[in-house]
Amino acid sequence: MEYLFWIVITIVIFIIQTQVDFLNQPLNITTVLVFVFGIKNIVKNPHVKGYWSGKGEIKSALFGAIVGLIEDGLSNSIIGPSLLSKALIGFASAYIFTEIFFRWTSLTVASVLALLTVFDSIVIVSLRVLMTTIKINTFLFYEMLLIQVVTNMIIGFLVKLNREEIQ
Amino acid sequence: MSLKDRKRLIIIVTIVILAFAIMTYQYRTQRIFHLKFLSYPFDLLNSISTNIRHSISKHFDVLNENARLKEQVNKLLIERYTYAEIIEENKRLHSLLDFKPSGYHVVAYAKIIGRSYDKVLNLIKLDKGSSSGIKKDMAVITTNGLIGKIYNVHDNYSEVLLLKDNNFSLAVRIQNSRVEGILSGTGFYYLLLNFIPPEEKVEKGDIIVSSGLDGLFPSGIPIGVVNSVNNENVEFFKFIKVIPFQNDIKAEEVFVVTKKSY
Numbered sequence: 001m002e003y004l005f006w007i008v009i010t011i012v013i014f015i016i017q018t019q020v021d022f023l024n025q026p027l028n029i030t031t032v033l034v035f036v037f038g039i040k041n042i043v044k045n046p047h048v049k050g051y052w053s054g055k056g057e058i059k060s061a062l063f064g065a066i067v068g069l070i071e072d073g074l075s076n077s078i079i080g081p082s083l084l085s086k087a088l089i090g091f092a093s094a095y096i097f098t099e100i101f102f103r104w105t106s107l108t109v110a111s112v113l114a115l116l117t118v119f120d121s122i123v124i125v126s127l128r129v130l131m132t133t134i135k136i137n138t139f140l141f142y143e144m145l146l147i148q149v150v151t152n153m154i155i156g157f158l159v160k161l162n163r164e165e166i167q
Numbered sequence: 168m169s170l171k172d173r174k175r176l177i178i179i180v181t182i183v184i185l186a187f188a189i190m191t192y193q194y195r196t197q198r199i200f201h202l203k204f205l206s207y208p209f210d211l212l213n214s215i216s217t218n219i220r221h222s223i224s225k226h227f228d229v230l231n232e233n234a235r236l237k238e239q240v241n242k243l244l245i246e247r248y249t250y251a252e253i254i255e256e257n258k259r260l261h262s263l264l265d266f267k268p269s270g271y272h273v274v275a276y277a278k279i280i281g282r283s284y285d286k287v288l289n290l291i292k293l294d295k296g297s298s299s300g301i302k303k304d305m306a307v308i309t310t311n312g313l314i315g316k317i318y319n320v321h322d323n324y325s326e327v328l329l330l331k332d333n334n335f336s337l338a339v340r341i342q343n344s345r346v347e348g349i350l351s352g353t354g355f356y357y358l359l360l361n362f363i364p365p366e367e368k369v370e371k372g373d374i375i376v377s378s379g380l381d382g383l384f385p386s387g388i389p390i391g392v393v394n395s396v397n398n399e400n401v402e403f404f405k406f407i408k409v410i411p412f413q414n415d416i417k418a419e420e421v422f423v424v425t426k427k428s429y
Contacts, residue, residue: 014209015216018281026286042260061178073202074209074284076319078193084186091178121286128287131194135333136287137354144286 006037010067014074028148030071031120032155034064034086035113038093056094075132081127085120092116110156117152121145188429203272210280210324214294217280237420238276244310245273245422252376252387254341271306271385271424275299277325278420289332289354291315293421296323304383307421311413312389313337313377314421328392329415330358338381339390343376350375350390350409357394360407367405369396375409385426 013033020027031033038060068086072079121144129136180382193199201281275295283290295301297320305317306326315335318328321384328335335352339360363369372394379386389412397406 011212014284015212018221018284019216021282026282028286031217055176058178059183065182069202070205071197071284073205073393076206076216076283077199077285077287078190078199079200079202080186080190080193083189084182085324087182087186091175091182095175125287127190135286140354 002131006063009033010070014070022151023147025144025147027151028117028120029152029155030067030086031117032113032152032159034060034067034090035093036159037063039097039109041094043161053057055089056098060090060094061087062090064088065094077128077133080131081124082120083119084127085123089116089120089122106157106159110157111151113156113159114149117149118145121148169206171184186402189339203300206321206324210292212319213292214280241276241420241422242273245308246292247386248310248389259276271388271426272422273422274305275301275423276420277301278422279418283326285326288318288334289329289352289415290318290326291329291415293325293327293423294323295423296325298320298322299423301325301423302425306377306384306388306424308388308424309413309418311420312391313384314413314415314418316383316422327421330411330413331355331415337384337390338378339375340378341369341393342376344368344373346379347380347406358391358409358411360393360409361404363407364403365398365405369393369405369407371395379426385424388424 010033012028017027017029038056041056041059041063060132065083065087068081068083068092069079071086075082093112093116121141125136125141126135173185176294185195189200205240256346277293277295277299279290280294283292293301299316301320303317303320306313306380307315307317313330315329315332316337317325319326327400330352332352333354333355338347339350340347343369346363346369349361351359351361360369371393375390375393377384377386377390379389391409391411394408396408
């Protein structure tokens with residue numbers, strides 16, 4: 001049932017991302033999707049209370065890789081940039097949650113999401129420019145990045161974390 | 168390094184190596200893996216959601232009638248543009264008594280079903296593809312003028328690279344003076360008309376049409392109007408900004424056209 005939920009959410013997110021834009025710039029809510037999956041799917045260590053096992057990181061990285069692969073496939077371009085970026089974001093989401101921040105607030109969620117959005121866009125655009133023949137307008141890239149970071153931070157503030165999972 | 172950290176390192180290294188191996192293979196062989204099994208259902212869903220959105224915003228009965236009338240009006244307007252350009256060309260060539268008629272042939276009438284998933288390029292998706300006769304690099308126009316060219320083609324869908332994109336350029340001429348140049352997208356709201364020497368007379372308000380010399384686009388397609396001409400500090404070529412006739416955000420229906428074969 002949980003898998004079905006994530007499949008439906010993923011499809012909906014992809015449709016929204018194509019249909020909706022903000023200030024005429026595409027959104028990057030798949031990063032939010034992978035991030036939320038990462039922090040919602042951490043697995044507690046059954047042997048040591050209060051610690052997490054590494055299974056969540058593998059699961060999130062795999063989910064991120066699948067989302068990235070779909071994203072690359074849909075963009076009709078080279079397969080790999082989004083796969084790499086999203087897989088690392090999935091891994092990082094679970095890792096940061098369990099190892100770096102132990103006290104999560106809306107601000108930390110939004111800030112981490114902003115950083116991951118910047119990472120995602122830079123990795124994808126850099127690899128696309130490097131591996132294909134396309135050119136990009138740097139100013140417009142920064143504009144797109146700024147809008148994506150702002151929208152993702154707003155979404156980040158709305159992400160509700162289960163306190164029981166955190167404590 | 169603990170066992171857990173070692174596992175983490177292995178995961179990261181595996182992801183990076185795998186991704187780079189796939190990308191390098193595609194880069195070296197120049198073969199891009201097209202995951203059609205992913206894009207078809209997605210395009211279908213995209214198309215459905217676009218249709219639902221349109222249907223909600225408009226009355227059902229009026230919609231069909233409106234679309235039919237719009238198509239007719241659009242065809243007539245396109246004919247008018249073709250005639251205007253032919254008349255202009257006819258006037259010029261008549262004196263030479265050696266003319267070749269120009270124009271373009273409408274391959275398909277298509278609806279824009281949404282923005283393409285590609286976030287790097289300025290692409291839009293059309294609801295028609297190779298099954299309707301559409302091929303790569305065909306020109307895409309509206310009643311206002313050129314909007315872009317076909318970038319990717321599938322059986323029932325295609326993607327259009329917009330005029331404003333950095334990677335877009337075409338051969339053009341100024342309609343009245345017949346001065347020829349290359350028009351390039353900038354990513355911004357305006358386009359740049361390049362390779363116009365300083366001695367050529369170009370004024371604000373001059374209309375730019377495609378020249379057809381690039382071998383891709385039919386000649387005479389209206390593109391835009393000269394917005395500003397910078398003659399100062401120019402060594403080789405003028406700096407000319409052109410505003411396109413067609414605002415890509417407002418377009419809903421387009422025509423895919425190709426050179427007319429005689």
